[in-house]
Amino acid sequence: MKKFNRPRASTIGTPVYHRRRRDWKDDRDLLEEVAASVNRLDGPYDYYDRGVFTYREKIKAFRESGYENNKEVFYLGMWIREALSEISKTQASYDLRVHPISFPENLEATISEMENKTNNVSNGQEVLISLESLFPDPHLRSYARERMQVLHHGDLIAYLASLVSKEKESLSTHSASIMDLIHICEHKLSMLQIDVRKRYLVGETDLWVPALSLGIEIRNCWEKEDETSLIRTLSDTNFRLQARHLVVVVPDDFSDETFELLREIEKRNVIENLSIIRVGDFGNYLEKIKEIEQT
Structure with a gap:
C-alpha cells in the first residue's frame, strides 16, 4: 500500500x-x-x-x-x-x-x-416566530399546527421547546449520538460533492469514501479495552478495501484526557495511515486529504 x-x-x-x-x-x-x-x-x-x-x-x-x-x-x-x-x-x-x-x-x-x-x-421586544416562516411546506406546517394544538394548546414556543428537549434526550443514547456524528460527516462530504457509502459491516469502518479511498470510523465514547476491537476494524478495512486513508472521528466534547488516550494509537503508528480527530476538524481533514490525493 x-x-x-x-x-x-x-x-x-x-x-x-x-x-x-x-x-x-x-x-x-x-x-x-x-x-x-x-x-x-x-x-x-x-x-x-x-x-x-x-x-x-x-x-x-x-x-x-x-x-x-x-x-x-x-x-x-x-x-x-x-x-x-x-x-x-x-x-x-x-x-x-x-x-x-x-x-x-x-x-x-x-x-x-x-x-x-x-x-x-x-430593542426590548420579543422576536416574532411564525409557523409560516418555520415551515414553508404547507403539509408540514399543517401537521405542526395540529400537533401544537393537541399537545401544547397552540403554544408555538412550548412546542419548539418540547421538540428540542426530545432531540437532546434521544442524542444522549449511544446509537443516536453516533448517527448524529455520521450525519455531520456526510454533510461535510456533500458540501465538497464527494460521494460516501454507509457500510455498517462487521470488520469495516462506518463510512467509506471511494474517491479518496478513505474509511471513516465513528466513536462517541472510549475506554482502553475498546482498543483491540478498533484496531481490528481499521486493519480489516485496510486489508479488504485497500484504504489509503483511515480516520477515527470523535465528538468535540470528548475530554482532552480521553482524546489524548485515544490518540495514543495514532502516535504509536499502529496503523500508518490513521488519523484521529474531533468532528469539528473533519472539514479541515478532508481538505488536507484532497491535497494529498492531488499531489
Missing part, C-alpha cells in the same frame, strides 16, 4: 474552545489566546486601532475582576466564536496569529447585542 502523509489533530486541529463552550475556562482561554495575538508586535493587528485598543482594555478589566461567573466574558466569547466561524468559511485552516478579527469600536454595545440575541430580545 502506497504511503501518504497523514493529517494529524496536532497540525490541522483548532482548539475545541474555538467552536464551543464547555465552561468558563474555555471562554478565558479563547479571550486570552486572541489577546496574545492582539499584543504581538509582528502580528496582524494595528496596535493603535480603536477596536483593538478597546479589546485590550476589556481583557485587562477581566483579569482584574475575574473570568469566572462573568456574563460579559460569556457573551464576548460567544461573539468571537461567531467571528471565527465566519473566518473559517473563507480560510479552511485559519491561524489567529495571521488572520485577524475585526473588533468594533464600541465593544460594550456588541456584548449587549449578543446578550439580547441570546435572550431572544431585540
Whole structure:
C-alpha cells in the first residue's frame, strides 16, 4: 500500500474552545489566546486601532475582576466564536496569529447585542416566530399546527421547546449520538460533492469514501479495552478495501484526557495511515486529504 502523509489533530486541529463552550475556562482561554495575538508586535493587528485598543482594555478589566461567573466574558466569547466561524468559511485552516478579527469600536454595545440575541430580545421586544416562516411546506406546517394544538394548546414556543428537549434526550443514547456524528460527516462530504457509502459491516469502518479511498470510523465514547476491537476494524478495512486513508472521528466534547488516550494509537503508528480527530476538524481533514490525493 502506497504511503501518504497523514493529517494529524496536532497540525490541522483548532482548539475545541474555538467552536464551543464547555465552561468558563474555555471562554478565558479563547479571550486570552486572541489577546496574545492582539499584543504581538509582528502580528496582524494595528496596535493603535480603536477596536483593538478597546479589546485590550476589556481583557485587562477581566483579569482584574475575574473570568469566572462573568456574563460579559460569556457573551464576548460567544461573539468571537461567531467571528471565527465566519473566518473559517473563507480560510479552511485559519491561524489567529495571521488572520485577524475585526473588533468594533464600541465593544460594550456588541456584548449587549449578543446578550439580547441570546435572550431572544431585540430593542426590548420579543422576536416574532411564525409557523409560516418555520415551515414553508404547507403539509408540514399543517401537521405542526395540529400537533401544537393537541399537545401544547397552540403554544408555538412550548412546542419548539418540547421538540428540542426530545432531540437532546434521544442524542444522549449511544446509537443516536453516533448517527448524529455520521450525519455531520456526510454533510461535510456533500458540501465538497464527494460521494460516501454507509457500510455498517462487521470488520469495516462506518463510512467509506471511494474517491479518496478513505474509511471513516465513528466513536462517541472510549475506554482502553475498546482498543483491540478498533484496531481490528481499521486493519480489516485496510486489508479488504485497500484504504489509503483511515480516520477515527470523535465528538468535540470528548475530554482532552480521553482524546489524548485515544490518540495514543495514532502516535504509536499502529496503523500508518490513521488519523484521529474531533468532528469539528473533519472539514479541515478532508481538505488536507484532497491535497494529498492531488499531489
